[in-house]
Amino acid sequence: MNLTRHLRASLLCLALVTVFSGSSIAAARPNVLFLISDDLNNYLGCYGDPRAKTPHIDRLAARGVRFDRAYCAFPLCGPSRNAMLTGLYPNSNGILANAQIFRQTIPAHASLPQTFRRAGWFAARIGKLYHYNVPRSIGTDGHDDPASWELELNPAGVDRLDEEPNIFTLTPGQFGGTLSWYASPKDDAHHTDGKIAADAEWVLERCAKQKDRPFFLAVGFFRPHTPYVAPKTPYFNWYPEAQMPLHPTVDQNPPEVPAAALGSYKKEQDKLTDALRRQCVQAYYASISFMDAQVGRVVDALDRLGLANNTIIVFTSDHGYHMGEHGLWQKMSLFEGSARVPLLIVAPGVTPRGAVAKSPVSHLDLYPTLAELGGVTTPSNLQGQSLVPLLKDPNAQGRGWALTQVTRGSGAKRFFGYSLRTPRWRYTEWDEGRAGTELYDHDNDPRELANLAGKAEHAATIAELSARVRAAARTSFPADGQTPAIRQNFLWPPNLTD
Ligand SMILES: [Ca+2]
Structure with a gap:
């Protein structure tokens, strides 16, 4: 009898543990x-x-x-x-x-x-x-x-x-x-x-x-x-x-x-x-x-x-x-x-x-x-x-950052835009800067109305973000080389210079 009672108590404990673990995704x-x-x-x-x-x-x-x-x-x-x-x-x-x-x-x-x-x-x-x-x-x-x-x-x-x-x-x-x-x-x-x-x-x-x-x-x-x-x-x-x-x-x-x-x-x-x-x-x-x-x-x-x-x-x-x-x-x-x-x-x-x-x-x-x-x-x-x-x-x-890319043009004239978002800035390079750059200060311009990329007072920020967006873009390619299927279909290799 005591054994049965003990077994029941154990089963109850087990059931409670199951219920509690079921209330959280800590559960498997x-x-x-x-x-x-x-x-x-x-x-x-x-x-x-x-x-x-x-x-x-x-x-x-x-x-x-x-x-x-x-x-x-x-x-x-x-x-x-x-x-x-x-x-x-x-x-x-x-x-x-x-x-x-x-x-x-x-x-x-x-x-x-x-x-x-x-x-x-x-x-x-x-x-x-x-x-x-x-x-x-x-x-x-x-x-x-x-x-x-x-x-x-x-x-x-x-x-x-x-x-x-x-x-x-x-x-x-x-x-x-x-x-x-x-x-x-x-x-x-x-x-x-x-x-x-x-x-x-x-x-x-x-x-x-x-x-x-x-x-x-x-x-x-x-x-x-x-x-x-x-x-x-x-x-x-x-x-x-x-x-x-x-x-x-x-x-x-x-x-x-x-x-x-x-x-x-x-x-x-x-x-x-x-x-x-x-x-x-x-x-x-x-x-x-x-x-x-x-x-x-x-x-x-x-x-x-x-x-x-x-x-x-x-x-x-x-x-x-x-x-x-x-x-x-x-x-x-x-x-x-x-x-x-x-x-x-x-x-x-x-x-x-x-x-x-x-x-x-x-x-x-x-x-x-x-x-x-x-x-x-x-x-x-x-x-x-x-x-x-x-x-x-x-x-x-x-x-601390996110990378978004897009294409422009087609065929041999196609090029990429890469944009890096940090907590404060959005920095974008079109065709590695050859087709333009953009810098927006989200602390002061959340609607991205003023492109600061040409402003001398932001030169240091632009240099830093340019290096960062290129480094981020490089991480978007496979670390271990590329498959032939992708080489055929897309721009390769990337020409992302520092
Ligand atoms: Ca859609």
Whole structure:
């Protein structure tokens, strides 16, 4: 009897230990809910935007760490997503354009979800994780990597199937690469991102029934990517057109701004009147709020199903976006608005609630961070840093910089721009300075309106940052040489002199 009682007590203790360890990701094999939006800049309430209505992303930020200076590797869907999901810069995975995937260049490399999958996680994708042509590829696998996932779901809503004839576009017949928008009469559930959220709930319900197997669920929303199609009610109604901001046009930039810095401007954007600019901004904000509601729906499901205590949540975007700043629209610039991304990480038992990390970090850092939190082994050549020290102490310094690159021109005339972000400065060199340099002081000029690169009083800062951006760019290439596939496709070797 005593023995039985003793056994019962021991079992109770064991059960309690299990319960407590289950309340923290200190427990082995945490789940990962990886949420990514497409073409979303930092127009979010939690980042201080004065207009954005994003209550669901804001409450997610309040649960963990908000990275205030997070940057993509390359401000374009395909290169950015491949960099994030391989943990390698574009110069190392070979993906510097859309419509390519790293299996063409480094086929043996294990992606972030694949690493979890190999370690026994149920890895699933809903919507856009690798590159898709939007909207044409919605409802298909896009440029997906099948080895990354055990399950893939590709819902399509009225925005893809029915409403394209109604969409306003600057370039007739085109929707994804050009500015285009539509206030839809259909509600959330009819739209692709609403269906993605519904599918995520369905997958989470099934994961909740098999809690002995962890999951890596990646949910890729298509909005606010063009066409900015979202339900008119309530989202467009939240942003009265007359209240939308306008910026000076591209020809009003000061002469100190190099032409390459403005190289993402498209001639078709000359068609934009002030009225169209306001409608465009309204539609972009509406699409953000619509996507925000779908994020809320997925996170609510996680909570409702009792999964949140052992689930790491990541929310980010593939790159930033211009809505008229510097006279620019969309992506492919190295200004802050295009290079910067939102990044929220909630890791129960690790992250303090509502904390803000200000040290610059990169999308490259997500792979080593999630691998460390999950206790899974990564490829040895990852180029980012684990953010776990910053998750535990958001005041930690980390690497202290982030590198973003982009291309200009094509063929033999193609050249790179490299931009380094430090806590205070953004410093950019176009074609190693031959096509211009830029220096912006974020302590005094957060909108990057005054290029200080030509100012003699900043010569020492420029010399230091020039050496640092070149050193950072060199680290974006593989340490152990380059594969032939990459040599064929891309500029090689780099000519990054000191
Ligand atoms: Ca994108």
